[in-house]
Amino acid sequence: MATGSGAAAAAADAEEKESGSRMITLTSNEGKAFVVTEASARQSATIRSMVDDGGCVDKGFPLPNVDSKTLARVIQYCDEHGNKEAHTVDERAALAKFDKDFIAELDADKAFLYDVTMAANYLHIQGLFALTTQCIADTIKGKTPEEIRTAFGIEYDLTAQDEEEIKEEDTHA
């Protein structure tokens, strides 16, 4: 290889690194590989710090705590937020719309919502974590204890004494 083209390749490499257009492989706990842009992967603070520490970008990142179905959904979020711009009002509105639809779909399948929440927590994807925990909080908002128990499958195990105490507290609230 001529020195000239070698230098050009290095420059191209540097440029690629600069623009964050490298591709990164994330592997689910079932061994399924997902190839994503670096910008998308950087939505995760966990992966971001590994990449910045000069980690194994080429070998990819195994994610032993995340299954394929969950990872695919998490990547859907990261792609949207990592690969798209959010400078103009319209761009931000489009992202907000995406978030709204994204969480509405998850909300319909609670078990999956919790899986995505845990993955967002594990991968430190701040925006996604806030979106999912807010969705869970919204399920609690304004509901009676009975309704909350039903929504979350909480077993009623209060004793008569507990009930007395709660009644006492209720007269305060």
Next chain:
Amino acid sequence: MSREEHRAKRRRLPAGEPDFLAALPPEIVDDVIARLGIRDVVRTSALSRAWRRRWESVRGLDLSFRSSAPAAAISSVLKRAAAPVRRLDLRIPGRRFRRAVRWLRLLPRKRVQSLDLHFEFVFGEKPNLDPSFLSCLELTSLILEGCIFPPPQPPPPSTFVGFPELTKLSLSEIDLPIGELPRLEDAIVFASAIKTEVLCKILEGISHAETLGFDAITDQFNGNPPERFSFTFQNLRSLDLHACLDQISSTSWVFCILRCAPNLETLEIEVDCDDDEVDAGSVEGFANAQASDDIFPRLRDVWLHSIDCSSNEMCFIKFVLSKARSLELFSVRVTSSRLSYQEACIEMAKYKRASPLAKLRLIRG
């Protein structure tokens, strides 16, 4: 009710329905709880045995109470909340002034980040603010309204030096020894009834803020501001004033601040003159005194709300247009007009503009 009856009354869930929340890691459940309003938070203690005291240890709760919240509920929450609190917001009606002292004494251990105390107006009675809040050194935001903070007699060799983390401060009618506020960004001072020298001291303490809201309506003031402050608002980028340009005292505060804010970029003035008394030429005198000075070289955006096109207001507009050489947009909302609206528009359009880019936008209504 017998134990058996009680047991029978329990609502068993269909088999196999998992307790979703219990399966989540505790830090996630904490985050969820911290997103709830305080009524919802407290209600979780009636869910099950595991939930009885679950919320008490959650960090970052938002304890915002409406003024209708029962006092006992507020006391109970303040006693039970055991982890650092993100926000405490209390609207305190007159009948609770005494009780509020006890609540505030619970504060120092709460490590509150944002404190908003609003004592509702009671004629002839302003409560003394308990000094306990001075030990909330983790405060990043402090909003105080409707109370007085008396200087302790005799002044103790205070260990209070300031709030190291505070970024936002709002004081209404409060003479506060604010101390050092190294991280302050936003300040609001509404203080029409505070002595001028005290007010100057407060302004000096917040003079490094980037945004300032200030009430310059001054009929109760003990005197006019000094000719010139002994300090400058060096970082001030955005200034939001409540003023009456037809009053000499109010106008003098406006100019006093403008003169000392060399880096100001945006200025917003809500004009509010409730009496018809007009000090003729109140603006003109200040404007002339400023004629040769370079005032607000970086001012880009000005909003003047609710003017009625009095000669003082017109003079102020003329002055700003003639001085602000970086001006991009001057917006004026005319609510009523002493001249006809058209006359006012024509008049303003004639004013010389120091900035070739400056646009004048007039809005009616």
